Amino acid sequence: MSRALAVPTGSPFARIVSLGSYRPSRVITNAEICETIDSTDAWIQERSGIVERRRAAPDETVADMGVAAGAKALAAAGLDPQSIDLVIAATATHPYQTPAAATEITDRLGATPAAALDISAACAGFCYGIAMASDAVRAGSATRVLVIAVEKLSDWVDKTDRGTAFLFADGAGAAVVEGSTTAGIGPVVWGSDGAQKDAITMSVSHIEHRDGLGEFPVLTMQGQAVFRWAIGDIAPVCRRAVQAAGLTLDDIDVFVPHQANMRITDALVRALKLPPTVRIARDIRTAGNTSAASVPLALDRMVELGEARSGDTALLVGFGAGLTYAAQVVTVP
Numbered sequence: 001m002s003r004a005l006a007v008p009t010g011s012p013f014a015r016i017v018s019l020g021s022y023r024p025s026r027v028i029t030n031a032e033i034c035e036t037i038d039s040t041d042a043w044i045q046e047r048s049g050i051v052e053r054r055r056a057a058p059d060e061t062v063a064d065m066g067v068a069a070g071a072k073a074l075a076a077a078g079l080d081p082q083s084i085d086l087v088i089a090a091t092a093t094h095p096y097q098t099p100a101a102a103t104e105i106t107d108r109l110g111a112t113p114a115a116a117l118d119i120s121a122a123c124a125g126f127c128y129g130i131a132m133a134s135d136a137v138r139a140g141s142a143t144r145v146l147v148i149a150v151e152k153l154s155d156w157v158d159k160t161d162r163g164t165a166f167l168f169a170d171g172a173g174a175a176v177v178e179g180s181t182t183a184g185i186g187p188v189v190w191g192s193d194g195a196q197k198d199a200i201t202m203s204v205s206h207i208e209h210r211d212g213l214g215e216f217p218v219l220t221m222q223g224q225a226v227f228r229w230a231i232g233d234i235a236p237v238c239r240r241a242v243q244a245a246g247l248t249l250d251d252i253d254v255f256v257p258h259q260a261n262m263r264i265t266d267a268l269v270r271a272l273k274l275p276p277t278v279r280i281a282r283d284i285r286t287a288g289n290t291s292a293a294s295v296p297l298a299l300d301r302m303v304e305l306g307e308a309r310s311g312d313t314a315l316l317v318g319f320g321a322g323l324t325y326a327a328q329v330v331t332v333p
């Protein structure tokens, strides 16, 4: 007769204990963007809310930025990297299918032999990662997880494409998740709609790339279709996440939507009828759209500015290519 297998016992709850972020030093103004597309500073600001964005140096990698953000999150909690046993990197712009960016990040942070993997959920990646980290800690397959969301979109954007060149940017955000005696991460409401996979996708174009003129895969986006989906379908996802956490929108202190477009943020705030006391992330103004990295970058900036305080209840939502989406309520560390 076979004997029953032992199963791990996790923590009853999980919480985010610290955040960290990395913004590349190079600032790209709308004027610089307009050197390669037929546009204006006024149009970009009016249609997206973006005034400037950051771009990584040509030789700066996804792993470099991930290490920088991860190190800050570890330092913020005063943690030994060796206490991390799982590293999840959410990224759609690491240039290799294998090995995962997370393995290099883990090693460079001194967290080896932590388990390490990348997840590809585009702009929903950070919220997917937090959900998976929370579940791993509660199931007992990890005790402390480093979630890193990092994008170098500048390597994948056609700088002459009017629909994407002004929008996408580079950066990294990170969070440490561990067990807790109180609930700090609410249930995730997540999903996908692969029937709309072509709305944001990669296709090969003949472009001027950092490696010269040639055929390179670049991001293409049906901007209006994605915009309509975001303003129509994402507010209900937010409401379901708040309800799943056993709260109402009146309990929310901070709203951190994926920084896709300022007009999408405004539309979500209107659709949710958020009380005026709720503080809203508007990091896109100076960070651009950094896909998976945008939620942790924006939340960390709000903490830095005192707009989000430790113990606040924050509603996070990510949405993008796939199409994918994920929302959850968390306690600000």
Ligand code: UT7
Residues within 6 Å of the ligand: 037, 038, 039, 040, 043, 044, 047, 048, 123, 162, 163, 164, 166, 167, 200, 222, 223, 224, 226, 227, 230, 259, 260, 261, 264, 289, 291, 319, 320, 321
């Ligand atoms: O992060 C992942 C998810 N992504 C998103 O959520 C992005 C969603 N989409 C968007 O944010 C918006 O669709 C964009 C910001 C990308 C574009 O804004 P839009 O208001 O949807 O612009 P549009 O494509 O509808 O174009 C409106 C007008 C057109 O001119 P006409 O036909 O009205 O004369 C375009 O030709 O603006 C023109 N246009 C531009 N003008 C100046 C399009 N791109 C540009 C440009 N500069 N870069």
